[in-house]
Every structure is written in structure tokens, then in C-alpha cells.
Amino acid sequence: MKSKSFKFGAVAAVLIAVAALSGCQTQPTTYQTSYGYQGCQNCGVVQQVQQIYIQQQGSNNSGLGTVLGAVAGGLLGSTVGHGRGNTAAIVGGAVIGGVVGNKVGQANSQPAGTTPAWQIVVRMDNGQYATVTQVPNPGVRPGDYVVISNNQVYPR
Incomplete structure (x- = not known):
């Protein structure tokens, strides 16, 4: 009986740890320039959004x-x-x-084909440009202020 309670306690501890860590979200890092402007390292303004198609490998089961x-x-x-x-x-x-x-x-195999994706060009707060290609529609337009996180663009 002791081993069942140990297993239950271990499972409960793992579930609590997962729940605690799932709420963690990193905030964009900000910086201060010499002229006082405070910006975000991962933030910028969308310059262009274009729908493209990317090749998808099929699965062979x-x-x-x-x-x-x-x-x-x-x-x-x-x-x-x-x-x-x-x-x-x-x-x-x-x-x-x-x-x-x-x-x-x-x-049950899936053929190779094309998948719609979006290519987003962002002018970052530090003046550099970043181009992100992602499958989920970001729902942003040119002029929107966004953050890039984990190679995905999100409205800010």
C-alpha cells in the first residue's frame, strides 16, 4: 500500500510543478538609448504581411x-x-x-503538399529588420506594433 501512495504523491508533485511553470511568461526585454527612448528588444512595427505557401513533407505510415x-x-x-x-x-x-x-x-498517410503561411517583415525598435515566416495567421497588418517571441509574431 505504501508504494501506491508514493506513486500518487509523485504524480501529484509533477502535476503541481507543471501547473506552476505553465503560468510563466517572459516579458519582452526593454532597453534605454542615450537619448532617453525606452524600447523593446523583441518589438517593432509591421512593415509588410504576405501570404505564401510552404512545402510540407508528407507522412508515410x-x-x-x-x-x-x-x-x-x-x-x-x-x-x-x-x-x-x-x-x-x-x-x-x-x-x-x-x-x-x-x-x-x-x-492514413498524408501526401506532401503546400501549406499556407504568412511572411511578416517587422522593423524592430532598434532599427533592424526581422522577417518571420509562420503557419498560424498572425492577424496583424502593416503599421501594427508587435512582439516576436519563439519565432512567432504577436500583436502587442
């Missing part, structure tokens, strides 16, 4: 489907017969399971 199907077929085949009949059932189940799993994996 046929290999995984083959392996999972062969294992499942082999396990099911092991429940049939005795001796040599059992061995034949295991091999046959694995082969048939592999073929079926391959077909299921191919059906």
Missing part, C-alpha cells in the same frame, strides 16, 4: 502499419493449433497482418 499488423497477426495466429500447425498459423497471421497493416497505413 505504411511501414508502421506493416509492423503493427504483423505483430497483431502473429499474436492472433499463436492462439490457433498445436505444434507445427501453431507455427504455420503464427507465420500466416504475421504475413496477412503485415499486408493488412500496410494497406491501413497507406490509407
Whole structure:
């Protein structure tokens, strides 16, 4: 009984730590120039927003489907017969399971293609330019004041 309460306590401690850290958010770093202007290192004004298309690699699940199907077929085949009949059932189940799993994996694969993305040019507070390409629509327009965080543009 002691091990169950230890496991529960450990899980509870991990969940509390995750909850505490998930509320943490770093604020943009500010700086002061020689003429008194206080700016933000990661902030700037949007100069241009352009929708583009980026290449997306497809996913191929046929290999995984083959392996999972062969294992499942082999396990099911092991429940049939005795001796040599059992061995034949295991091999046959694995082969048939592999073929079926391959077909299921191919059906669930995604083809390669293009994904809409947005390219945002930002004139940073320090005078430099930054170009960010991101998949989620940032919802900003030229002239908007934004912050760049984790290679994403957010309205400020």
C-alpha cells in the first residue's frame, strides 16, 4: 500500500510543478538609448504581411502499419493449433497482418503538399529588420506594433 501512495504523491508533485511553470511568461526585454527612448528588444512595427505557401513533407505510415499488423497477426495466429500447425498459423497471421497493416497505413498517410503561411517583415525598435515566416495567421497588418517571441509574431 505504501508504494501506491508514493506513486500518487509523485504524480501529484509533477502535476503541481507543471501547473506552476505553465503560468510563466517572459516579458519582452526593454532597453534605454542615450537619448532617453525606452524600447523593446523583441518589438517593432509591421512593415509588410504576405501570404505564401510552404512545402510540407508528407507522412508515410505504411511501414508502421506493416509492423503493427504483423505483430497483431502473429499474436492472433499463436492462439490457433498445436505444434507445427501453431507455427504455420503464427507465420500466416504475421504475413496477412503485415499486408493488412500496410494497406491501413497507406490509407492514413498524408501526401506532401503546400501549406499556407504568412511572411511578416517587422522593423524592430532598434532599427533592424526581422522577417518571420509562420503557419498560424498572425492577424496583424502593416503599421501594427508587435512582439516576436519563439519565432512567432504577436500583436502587442
